[in-house]
Structures are given as C-alpha cells and as structure tokens.
Amino acid sequence: MQKYQKRLMAVLLILLFISIQVVGVMAAGESYRNLTIGSRGNDVVRLQTELKNRGLYNSVVDGIYGRITRAAVISFQKASGITVDGIAGRQTQSTLYAKKTTISRSASTKNYTNDDLYWLSRIIHAEAGAEPYQGKVAVGNVVLNRVKSNSFPNTIYNVIFEYYKNIPQFSPVADGTIYNTPSQESIRAAKDALNGARPVGQSTYFFNPDKAAGTWIVRNKSYVTRIGDHVFYQ
Missing domain, CATH: 1.10.101.10 (PGBD-like superfamily/PGBD)
Known part of the structure; x- marks a missing residue:
C-alpha cells in the first residue's frame, strides 16, 4: 500500500510540474482574441x-x-x-x-565598380528620393535583381535605360530626373544594396499605386510588400 501511495504521489508531482510549465508558457505568450466584422476595442x-x-x-x-x-x-x-x-x-x-529586421543582407556580393554606384544611386534618388531609407534600398534591390535575371539586361546601366516598345522602363529616364545629383542617403542606400541588402527579396517590379494602376504587374506577378508609397512584386 505504501509503495502504491509513493508511486501515486510521484505521478501527481510530475503532473503538477507539467501544468506549471504549460501555464508559464501561456503566460509568457501574448494572447489574441479573434477580430472580425463588428469587433471593437x-x-x-x-x-x-x-x-x-x-x-x-x-x-x-x-x-x-x-x-x-x-x-x-x-x-x-x-x-x-x-x-x-x-x-x-x-x-x-x-x-x-512579429519583430522584424529592417534590412536583411545576403552573405556577400561581388565587387562593384564606381560606375555601378554612380547609376544605382541616381535611380534610387530619382525613384525614391522622398521615400524612407528602407524604400531607397528596396529600389536598389529591385534593380540588382533585374541585373541577375535572364529577363532583363545584365548591367545596372542597361537595366536603368532599358526601353520596351520605345518606352523607358523607369520614368526618371523619360523625364530626365535620372541625371539629378543623388543625396548622400541615396548613395548610402546604393552601397547597402550593392553589399547585399535585400529588403524586398526577389522583387523585380515596383510602382506607386497612387500614381499608376500597375495592372499588368498586379495580374501577372506576386505581391511582396509595401514600403512607403511603393508596392513591390516578384
């Protein structure tokens, strides 16, 4: 009888320990209620x-x-x-x-030339001069993804100045703002992108939905994220 009581006590202690652990985990985690039409608070x-x-x-x-x-x-x-x-x-x-890193980086990238930095910083400044820093890096990320893709030219300069049916792929080429002097922040963003920063992953397209419908992109590409006024697709 005593042996049985000892075993029972041991089992109860184990169950008590497990319940404490479970309660601790639940207490440590954040609780969420389901929010749906009509919810308030x-x-x-x-x-x-x-x-x-x-x-x-x-x-x-x-x-x-x-x-x-x-x-x-x-x-x-x-x-x-x-x-x-x-x-x-x-x-x-x-x-x-969930906490997220503002900018993720790949392990390393190949060396870049002054010409690469020159043109990448200019397209970043022209396209995203008023965007947050992450948005600037994201534009550089897109340009470099195009360079790596078989669907686009294989240099930064040629990607920026690519035409399709006599229409520039980037509006700053059409309106001449590609030649504006970039800010120091745009230059820094270009360096970060060239060094492996990839805030929009494999994205190869972006547009401002307040200025363009982006119909073909929306229909044919996958949405990645929005940063500032730009939405990014891959």
Missing part, C-alpha cells in the same frame, strides 16, 4: 495602426473592425502566405506584430 486600434504603418489600411484608426479593416487584413494575409479569411486571429496578429 484597443486591440482593433493596434491592428489598424500596424496595417496603416504598412500602407495597407488607408482610413481612420477608430477601433472598429469594418469592411475596410477586413480588406486590409486580407491583403496582409495574402502577402504573408498565411490563411486568408479576413479574420485577425492568433496567426494573423502574431505574424503582423
């Missing part, structure tokens, strides 16, 4: 604010989960490769609020 305010920061929510942050908020959530879910249901549940919110 500070967690909806937080959701709308983060979506707005990412350029996905273009309305008033009012703490009310309506159709515009739902549409922004769906856009985020599609871009993140997670379940697309228009509901901001645990998966969506944990992905949205």
